[in-house]
Amino acid sequence: MPEQRKKILIMTVGVGGEIRSGILRSIDAQNPDRVVLLFTTGSWEKHGNALIGEITKRGIEIEPDKEATSTESEVDELLPKYLEIIQNEKRNGTVSVDFTFGTKAMTAALYLAGLLGGLEKASYVGGKRNDQGTVISGRERVIIFSYETPRTAVFCKRLVELYNSYHYGSALQIAEQINKATSSSDNLKKRKTETLYRVCKLAYLWDKFEFKEASETTLELLGYAEEAADLVGSEADPLRIQENIKAVADYLAGLTEDEKKKQINQGLVWELIKNAERKAANSLWDDAVGRLYRAIEYIGQLKLYEIGLFDGDRFLPPPPEDESRVPPDLLMALKEGRPLGLRDVYRYLGLHDPIAKHIIEKDDLKQDVKNIIASRNKSILAHGFRAVGEDAYRAMHQLALDLVNAAGIERPPFDILMLREDLIL
CATH class of the missing domain: 3.40.50.10770 (Hypothetical protein VC1899 like domain (Restriction endonuclease-like))
Incomplete structure (x- = not known):
């Protein structure tokens, strides 16, 4: 023994x-x-x-x-x-x-x-x-x-600070500790800690672009609607709260891959931009710029999808009567089924949609866009070893917003909510 x-x-x-x-x-x-x-x-x-x-x-x-x-x-x-x-x-x-x-x-x-x-x-x-x-x-x-009550209060305060500054992984770890430490005999408090854990898990998954799992976690909150509303300071009636939870779950489910492993949804553009903004709030410029680059590239893919030149997986060659309009190197890449980078996406789009003028001039990247992308390409998260600075982020952020507006892509009504600053379990 x-x-x-x-x-x-x-x-x-x-x-x-x-x-x-x-x-x-x-x-x-x-x-x-x-x-x-x-x-x-x-x-x-x-x-x-x-x-x-x-x-x-x-x-x-x-x-x-x-x-x-x-x-x-x-x-x-x-x-x-x-x-x-x-x-x-x-x-x-x-x-x-x-x-x-x-x-x-x-x-x-x-x-x-x-x-x-x-x-x-x-x-x-x-x-x-x-x-x-x-x-x-x-x-x-x-x-x-x-010591459970005062310790929970201390942990809860730190959790809110981390969560509201977008450190969702750290907040989730604390929420898990609080939930495990809370006795099941205190049913009211246990429901609150379980709700807090699920809300933190939802934010963590959402921020990682794991939309399917985030949608499933959102649905788990249907049984904790009042507690979830209290965490974020909502005073809506329970029925309205449940309707909102279902709407968020449907929105997130719509961002996932379909049965053909394709993701075509304008909401993804804003998810990338909002994610970049959260990273920038913590001065993670390299991470932020990487997401903005993907958002800009994805806008081009969406526009090509709308006109039937991208199927969500690969780029499609033009009909024979339009081949003469396509630069030879780009036409060869399309016929060989090669993936296109940002520059070629907008070169191809420029033959059909004036939105490409934000990026392309005389069949090449505009000089200011070249400068922005050059900063991104030198990032350690791309092809180089230099840290991206705030200036590069702000320039690329503005370019992404200009393209979003030109493309008429509306901001989705849903986002990761903040927790109440005065949260007490």
Whole structure:
């Protein structure tokens, strides 16, 4: 059988009060295997020997720490010391903390250290108090509380910060931790944490262009419509919320490949542009420019699809009567079924649609477009080793918007929503 882990109780020791009605009452109630006492200079002198004697008589392992504090210590000084003690003791067993008997600074520091140190519970001795605010002798009781609620609040705040700054993967990891740590017995809170996990998963999949899985995850939210609305701060009625969820799921499903493994949907253009904008918000210029390049290329493919010269998979040669209009190198590529890059897509499109004038001039890329694409091609994510800067991103972003407007591609009504800044589970 595996060795049973020790129950370790870390306790603050202040100067005031009676140790029997405070510290010893908590020790007797919790029956730890090991006690670590955190003293001040004054409390060591007043209570040190007596406490050690009482605890030793109970057959409990005792570790007095006279170096951890002093009468001058403040919370910011005590916190790292207490946190180090907790981490060291966690190697020896299961740790909890008790701040029945300490100064205000000691109490605050030990509570925070327990929270940051990942402890599950803390305790103090309370009970009915007299007019002076002191617990009446004989009316004491040990109050044990979980760190789950405050820890969830801390994690939730960080999750919202990450999610709303488009770090969906990190937000999803925290949401998963919160959901796993939430007891199934608290049905209301469990539904909230499950909803939060699904919302983060939806954003994560959507941002990765995994639209099929994102659509399926959206449908899972139908049973959590009210909770989902609360996460994003919507006050719509439940029926309206469910209708919106279904509409989002249908929209995402429409972006996926069809049975012929083709993706032809104008919404994909905006998905690429919006994704680029999210990457740019975190100064990921290379990633952003790569998405914009694909958006510009895809607009050309869509226009060729509309006139029957692209089938969603390959580019189609022109009818024989139009072959003379196509430059020889481009015609050969089309007849051989070779894929076309951005330049050739718009050269081909330029024979049929004036929108290509945004890109092509005299059967070649316009000089300003060449400069933009040259910056992209030098990116480490393309063909070079240079980082793309903000200027290149902004130029390509504007070019993409100009093409979208010229093509008449409307912005879809759906996007990844932000979480409420004041979210509390």
